[in-house]
Amino acid sequence: MALAQAAAEEARAAGEVPVGAVLVRGDEVIAKGFNHPIGAHDPSAHAEMIALRAAAQAVENYRLPGCELYVTLEPCLMCAGAIMHARIARVVFGARDPKTGACGSVVDAFANPQLNHHTTVTGGVLEAECGGALKSFFAERRRASREARAAARGEAHVVAGGEAQPDGHAGARGEAQVEARLDAHVGASSEAHIAADPAAGSEPGSAEPL
Numbered sequence: 302m303a304l305a306q307a308a309a310e311e312a313r314a315a316g317e318v319p320v321g322a323v324l325v326r327g328d329e330v331i332a333k334g335f336n337h338p339i340g341a342h343d344p345s346a347h348a349e350m351i352a353l354r355a356a357a358q359a360v361e362n363y364r365l366p367g368c369e370l371y372v373t374l375e376p377c378l379m380c381a382g383a384i385m386h387a388r389i390a391r392v393v394f395g396a397r398d399p400k401t402g403a404c405g406s407v408v409d410a411f412a413n414p415q416l417n418h419h420t421t422v423t424g425g426v427l428e429a430e431c432g433g434a435l436k437s438f439f440a441e442r443r444r445a446s447r448e449a450r451a452a453a454r455g456e457a458h459v460v461a462g463g464e465a466q467p468d469g470h471a472g473a474r475g476e477a478q479v480e481a482r483l484d485a486h487v488g489a490s491s492e493a494h495i496a497a498d499p500a501a502g503s504e505p506g507s508a509e510p511l
Contacts, residue, residue, distance in 0.1 A: 306395075
């Protein structure tokens, strides 16, 4: 899991939600991946998917029996499906995700007895550490968003203050409207940038706990 945490920090450095995954077979590390759907312009570029793709290329087989996947955040339904198709023997995850988690938090994809492959799941490993990394990331993004809105409001005050207003009340109303529009624009663009997997504009999992 420590290797998965290191991969998650690569995602953070790239400005992405810090989720990392490592795929191993016995004592051998076959592949790793980190979350980067924004930079890759790819909604499927979750850490688990990247690790699965790299591992399949490394062993030249789309099936990965006997392998274990360690990931810092509970997999979503998309990743759970890929994990089952790859015939992963075991998944170990850190923080739980009550918004999109598919290992029991929202749904339990791996518990369906009708499926032809059953992956063992162990959750909550280094949960506090994994959740803390996500929580700090979103806290920093919220702080940056607040600062951007404050800067935009400051610019609005300068513009409004430099314009001649025949009616002081009308000027105040106009300034308030400018601020409202700026708040809405900056807030929306910041939230759109923050949105990545696992949850759009908000913290996934147990760090709110997550």
